Amino acid sequence: MWLLSTDRAELQYFNSPESVPGGYAILSHVWDTEEQSFQQTQAYKTQCLSSGENPRDLSTEKVKQSCILAQEHGYHWIWNDTCCIDKTSSAELSEAINSMFRYYSLADVCYAFLRDVPSKGPLVDEDDVERSFGYSVWHERGWTLQELIAPPYVLFLNRDWDIIASKTDHANMLEEITKIPAAVLRHEYGLEDVSVAARMSWAAKRKTTRPEDEAYCLLGIFSINMPTLYGEGRRAFQRLQEEIMKNYPDTTLFAWGTPWEYSTEAAWIAGHLASSHLLTDHSYLLAPAPSAFGSSGDLVHWMPTVDGEKQKSRSSSSLSLVSLSRSPSRVHVGIPTFSITPHGIRARLPVVERLGYTVGVFSWFMGKTQFGLLLVPSPDSFDPRVPRYNIGVMNTEGHHRLISLGEKNDAFELFGKAATAQWKEIYLAHRAQPGMEPEVVTRSARILMSFSMYSPFRFSQSNLAEFITQHGSLRAVCTANPVGWTGEKPMEIPFTIRGGGRPRPAFRLRLGLCPNHLDDFRTTGRHWAKLDLPGAEAPTDIGMHNCAADHVHTWPNMTTTIHVPDQADVLIYRRARTAVDGITLTVSPYAVKPEDTFVIRLFWRRPPRGGETTET
Structure with missing residues (x-):
């Protein structure tokens, strides 16, 4: 562990936090664009x-002022993550990331520097300071969660x-800002008293610069150690x-996503569309x-204990020790078990x-209501004798994973009617199969015509990837490519x-050069493009088009939009995540061959929400 001497800002190595004389x-802080590194610190020495x-x-102002303050408070040593980690060493970086929660927990004092909170003065009153404190970017970063x-x-x-x-x-103000109970912040209760889901929820709105850090910044929150592998992306969060x-025996790890609000059978059937088996990143x-x-x-999660009573894991909003006074249910005799296999979670x-x-x-339980996880047979079960399930269904309101099982502890209700439970051994798809992760799927969406110098159209690869990623189940399939x-x-x-079974059509894009020998193509050009929705009558010839409407030079700003009609066969991709009511196609001259080639970009058209329509 490297520490800075507060009097000279020179680095000194210690074997452990406990071995630092006098403490540290x-x-x-929130990182700035330029920060003093380990190497710069050694160079100054x-x-x-x-x-x-x-x-x-x-040294930089941040290093200098933190050293001065610590020295004034009687400390000879201070740790700063910008310059006390040799980030050129992957081994040292991994050790520091896995040890960081411990570093902070063993420090005598932690200085949380909020660069965007002003001092109280003639033009800044106490309310201004508190308001700035509440809106500080420090509360929005992933790494500062464990540092708090x-x-x-x-x-x-x-x-x-x-x-x-x-x-x-x-502490009370911080609870309002961060949703972390004041009792946890005051160390009256430990993290082990809070459910896994509640701890995860504290990080839900926090941001990290790199996707891997979404996971790495939570290692200490869950007392987990694992290798850091920058480059793995969000696979780190899966690990x-x-x-x-x-x-952890706490199964609230799986209790994420949107609950299904309908409680009656009729409402369920009315809201359940044929798209329920579509696979998204919420299907695992x-x-x-x-x-x-x-x-x-x-x-919260209730677990059976030896005496037949139940042990409650606490939620974020309440750390009350008052029991809900539920009688033990016969169905809960035993504890669910889970193990990872190549086929999913057994x-x-x-x-x-x-x-x-x-x-x-x-x-x-959420309040008095018990929730279960809605399981849907997987389209790629490997063995019909041992069922494999994906999670949740999708409709126009979004992807729903959780469903009410009523308010009784010794009985269940499903769709408003009594139901019974049985113990079973099943497989649960815990993540997309290798080769079907979002980044892999995005790469597989490449359309080969884009890589030829002589193609009249080409796709913007970044736009195509974003367009497909915004709808987790969309694929571009070009058999003649x-x-x-x-x-x-x-x-x-x-x-x-x-989705489950055969792929469902979303829309098709037809492209070409018009063969009509007009006297002058300077007005309309030869390039034409047309978007067709499912249900539209397929042309007998894919080259059929309307010259006045489909030639790209005739489009206002070289942009056209198709609107999605309100009908079931296209609602399969109208869900909360995209919430689209149309698709916009734009073309622009390709800089390399502006006269001959146009670049295609696709955007989801989102319905207005009290304002103008947006495109993403």
Whole structure:
């Protein structure tokens, strides 16, 4: 562990936090664009050996002021993540990331520097300071979550390095800002007293610069150690959840996503569309990112204990020790078990089955209502004798994973009617199969005509990737995909939605060069493009088009939009995540060959929400 001397800002190595004589201070902050590195700090020391200067005077303002403050408070050493980690060493970086929660928890004091909070003065009153404190970007970053929770003693500093208050003094205000219970911030309760889902919910709205850090910044929150592999993307968050699953009996790890609000059978049937088996990144047991836990903060897990009573894991909103006075249910005799296999998570748990639907029982409660996990037979089950399930259904309101099982502890209700539970062994799809992750799917959407110099049209690869990613199940399929396509023979590119069974059509794009020998193409040009929705009559010839409407030069701003009619066969991709009512196609001259080639970009057209229509 490297620490800075507070008098000279020189680096000194210690074997462990416990071996630092007199203890140490630690800095929490939001990184600026330019920060002092480990190498720069060593260089200042070397430079000052000959000049006789103090390296602290050459350091950045953040390093210098934090050292000065710690020295004034009687500390000889301070830890700063910008310059106390040699980030050129992957081993040292991994060790620091896995040890960071411990570093903060063992510090004598943590200085939380809020660069965007002003000092109180003639033009800034106490209310302005509190308002700035509440809106500080410090509360929005992933890494500052553990830096807030781990150290017992935190002093918040404004932009002038003046003390605002301690964490304990501001615990109630911090609870309003962060949704972390004040009792946890005051260390009256430990993290082990809070459900996994509640802890995840604290990170739901926080941001990190790199996707891997969404997982790495939570390692200490769950007392997990695992190798850091920058470059793995959000696979890191999948690994973190797998480690949590191995170490925690708390199944609220799986209790993320949107509950289904309908409680009656009639309402269920009315809202359940044929798109229920479509696969998205919400169709798996493990969450794609911490943001998926945004609605899980109030969910608790009840576990059976030896005496037949139940042990409650606490939610974020309440750390009350008052029992809900539920009598033990016979169906809960035993504890659900889970193990990772190549085919998914092998689970033994009670399930409720009714009307062809299966709901996993995990003893989750939100208020007085028990929730279960809605299970849907997987389209790619490897063995019909051992069922494999995906999670949730999708309709116009979004993807729904959780469903009410009523308010009774010794009985269940499903769709408003009584149901029973039985213990079963099943497989649960916990993540997309190798090769079907979003980034892999995006790469597979490349359309080969885009890579020819002579193609009259080409796709913007970044736009195509974003367009497809915004709808987790969309695929671009071009069976006739010749390199060297000239446009004389029209091309059709079907876009389909992947789900259970065969792919469903979403729309198709037809492209070509008009063969009509007009006297003057300077007005309309030869390039034409047409979007067709499902249900539209397929042309007998894919080259059929309306010259006045489909030639790209005739479009206002070289842009055209098709509107999605309100009908079931196209509602399969009208869900909350996209919420589209149309598709917009734009073309622009390709810079390399502006006269001959146009670049295609596609956008989802979103319906207005009290304002103008937006396109993304």
